[in-house]
Amino acid sequence: MNLPTLAAIDEHLVGARPHPWLARWPRFLREFLYFGIKEARACLFVVLFFAAVFTVPREGLFGIARYDVLLFAALAIQAFMLLAKLETWDELKAICLFHAVGFALEVFKTSPSIGSWSYPDGGVTKVLGVPLFAGFMYAAVGSYIIQAWRLFDLRVQHHPPHWMAALVAILIYANFFTHHYIGDYRWYLAAAALGLYARSTVVFRPLDRDRRMPLLLAFVLIGFFIWIAENISTFFHVWSYPNQFGAWAVVHVGKWSSWALLVVMTFTIVANLKHIKARIHVPD
Structure with a gap:
């Protein structure tokens, strides 16, 4: 029996034609099932990338350092997404921007003068103390969206x-740098985002009917799941915060707010892609 291709699966999911055997299921179960499948499919880059992060041993593979193996894995996954036409060239440009923005932040945060966290292992592809694969962790968020x-x-x-x-997104990004010198204004920026997106609603289709949720809630939920992934990553010593060197500890819950704000910034970049911008309603 031939297995369905990823393109065929996508066509089915987007076409919203549920299998006949689901007809007897209650609607909320059908929609919940398809919602979960679509979420899992949207996380394809995330799942494949973090599968590599969690399975590549700390000592690396075949004499190649772990950080270098993870870079090769990330590039291979990205090439697959492009060749399989799961991403367009314009979308790839946006993802590269996420990578650059994230890598610049990583270099700053891991610098000796700041030392917010560090990458303890060695690797040929470490630049300024940061492995090049690190930018893909930010790109993964953009790919999901x-x-x-x-x-x-x-x-x-x-x-x-x-x-x-765009202005709020720029200020959010700037605050990740400036709060080390002039104070942390994240809550002021969160309040600005709250006011800015208070009326914004995201319309989505789990199956064959439109559903709605506040856009702000989506930012918070995505930020929460990134925080969970961060806890798993630090547990596997992909990177470590200063309080995790002696023994692993849960990442402070305050990082959840940082990730939620980063999602706002990421969403702003995605929202400016031409084919996506056309599906965004801005009141006159």
């Missing part, structure tokens, strides 16, 4: 003017 947009037929209603969203 791009894939979810297509699979869930996402639309946004009452999105704020794009220039306002």
Whole structure:
């Protein structure tokens, strides 16, 4: 029996034609099932990348350091996504921007003068103390949002003017750097984002009917799952915070807010892709 290709699976998911054997299921179970399948599919890059992160032993493979193996794995996954036409060239450009933005932040945060966290293992592909694969952890968030947009037929209603969203996103990114010198203004920025997106609603289609949820709730939920992934990553010593060198400890819950704000910034970049921007309603 021939297994369905990924393209065929995507076509089925986007077409929202449930299998006949599901007809007797209650609607909420059918929608919940398809919601879960679409979420898992949208996380394809995330799942494959972090599968490599969690399975490659700390000592590396075949004499190649772990960080170098993870870079090769990330590049291979990204090439697969592109060649399989799961991502367009424009989407790849946005993902590369996420990588660059994330890598710059990593270099700053791991610098000797800041020391927020560190990458303890060696590797040929470490630049300024940061392995090059690290930027893909930020790119993975962008990839998820791009894939979810297509699979869930996402639309946004009452999105704020794009220039306002861009300004808040820039200030959020800047605060990750400046709070070491002039104070942490994340809660002021969170309040600004709250006011800016208070009326924004994301419309999505788990199966064959549109559902709605506040866009702010989506930011918070995605930030939470990134925080969970961060805890798993530090447990496997991919990177470590200063309080985790003696023994592993749960990442402070305050990082959840940082990740939620980073999701706001990531969403702003994705929202400016031409084919996505057309599906965003900005009130006059």
